[in-house]
Amino acid sequence: MNRCAIILPYYGKFPNYFQLFLNSCAVNSDFDWLIFTDDRTEYDYPVNVHVQYETFADMQARVRDAFDFRPVIEQPYKLCDLRPMYGYVFKDYLADYEFWGHCDCDLVFGDLSRFITDDLLNAYDKIFPVGHLALYRNTEENNRRFMLDLDGRPIYREVLESSRGYTFDESYLSTNINRIYQTYGFPIYMRDHSGNTVAKSETFRITRYDAELGTFLSEPAMRAVYVWEHGHITRSFMRLGTFMQQELMYMHFQRRDMRVACPMQSDRYQILPGSFEPLQVEHVTKENFRSIPWKNTADMWRHRVNIGRGEYKFWKSRIAGVINARMNKG
Incomplete structure (x- = not known):
């Protein structure tokens, strides 16, 4: 146990x-x-x-x-x-x-x-x-x-x-x-180690809770390659000209449709905004980093439309709730 x-x-x-x-x-x-x-x-x-x-x-x-x-x-x-x-x-x-x-x-x-x-x-x-x-x-x-x-x-x-x-x-x-x-x-x-993605962002942006400031802070958009391999999630990116890799505890895809384009039992795959894809290289390195796709235009447009629909449904529900509450008060 x-x-x-x-x-x-x-x-x-x-x-x-x-x-x-x-x-x-x-x-x-x-x-x-x-x-x-x-x-x-x-x-x-x-x-x-x-x-x-x-x-x-x-x-x-x-x-x-x-x-x-x-x-x-x-x-x-x-x-x-x-x-x-x-x-x-x-x-x-x-x-x-x-x-x-x-x-x-x-x-x-x-x-x-x-x-x-x-x-x-x-x-x-x-x-x-x-x-x-x-x-x-x-x-x-x-x-x-x-x-x-x-x-x-x-x-x-x-x-x-x-x-x-x-x-x-x-x-x-x-x-x-x-x-x-x-x-x-x-x-x-109170430290937040999650790979929590910003719901409204078309590309992956990680947002984490900062306990000292008492609010969620979202990183700026950046080119990054996310890979799940044998139980580890690694994010590869360039910072100030230096190639860096960071391990994430998990990734959270809130309000984001994700296509599955890799075999369900894959022991490694790339995670893009909108899809899980086969990783086209053996390892992500500084040399091949910029040749690896990190976003898909069609998925970005699809996410933008879905977010817009979600916002419409949310505000429609909120307005209906306010109207019903006022009517019930007589």
């Missing part, structure tokens, strides 16, 4: 590159994944990924049974706010683990153990400030800390009794679990 279980409830169709997600879990043998889903598509699930098929109604009932009031969990997206509560809600599945965590499925992992070390696990009760991957020490006390007051009020009840999003799982709005840990002085590791 591994030391840490990462919990992923997901209802609906998994992304088209979900097998690549699973392959990246397989090479991280020091971690287990517990997936709860209604997607019965046949995937090649690794031995460290455990699947329980269930409906969203089952998840709603699980949450209701965990609390002595009635939570409002109307849509699967609301589960983002519940992530810091998974140790409490899923406690029956976690007895054999020292840590539990949560993650998204629109990502591909690199070598987690290179970043999540024993020293880190021994020192902190919560690790990472973002929602797409965070870990918690699996103790009864730690699993109930989300219930502590924040700014003088039980914020978790507000989160559970409202259908709106609070980003309770990460440092975005002020209503988040990290502030509870910081307010009470609990040991929390």
Whole structure:
């Protein structure tokens, strides 16, 4: 049994590159994944990924049974706010683990153990400030800390009794679990090692949370070649005339369609904005770096259109919500 279980409830169709997600879990043998889903598509699930098929109604009932009031969990997206509560809600599945965590499925992992070390696990009760991957020490006390007051009020009840999003799982709005840990002085590791891509950018730009500034900082656009190879993600780029390579813990493709143009069981492939492609060279070097394609114009246009559609749907929904609220007030 591994030391840490990462919990992923997901209802609906998994992304088209979900097998690549699973392959990246397989090479991280020091971690287990517990997936709860209604997607019965046949995937090649690794031995460290455990699947329980269930409906969203089952998840709603699980949450209701965990609390002595009635939570409002109307849509699967609301589960983002519940992530810091998974140790409490899923406690029956976690007895054999020292840590539990949560993650998204629109990502591909690199070598987690290179970043999540024993020293880190021994020192902190919560690790990472973002929602797409965070870990918690699996103790009864730690699993109930989300219930502590924040700014003088039980914020978790507000989160559970409202259908709106609070980003309770990460440092975005002020209503988040990290502030509870910081307010009470609990040991929390706030450095962001993710390869979180800017959703609206046509090319890959990494954005990370800066704990000292209390905000997300996005790097400028740059030519870079991203490669997944045998469980490692490497980014190659030029900086001030020097060829550099950087290993990433994982890449997060939020709100980005990704074509799969490589075999699903590839042990290495290039990651471009919009696609997973066969790597055309044996190794990325200073000599061949500029000959390797790093973006695709068709994918860039497709992403621009999709983002525009998403923005339209978002504001249409917001405006409809405001109108309905005012009509209900009479």
